[in-house]
Amino acid sequence: MKVVNSLKSLKGRHRDNRVIRRRGRTYVINKTQPRFKARQG
Structure with missing residues (x-):
């Protein structure tokens, strides 16, 4: 998992x-591409 600013x-x-x-x-999740x-935060 990346921790990013934007x-x-x-x-x-x-x-x-x-x-x-x-x-x-706040998270970005993706079922098909977990990368x-x-x-x-």
């Missing part, structure tokens, strides 16, 4: 990326 740029890299907020942190997992 999740918006990461979201555009794959069409299955989803931006989700959990417990005060795009990322966290912010």
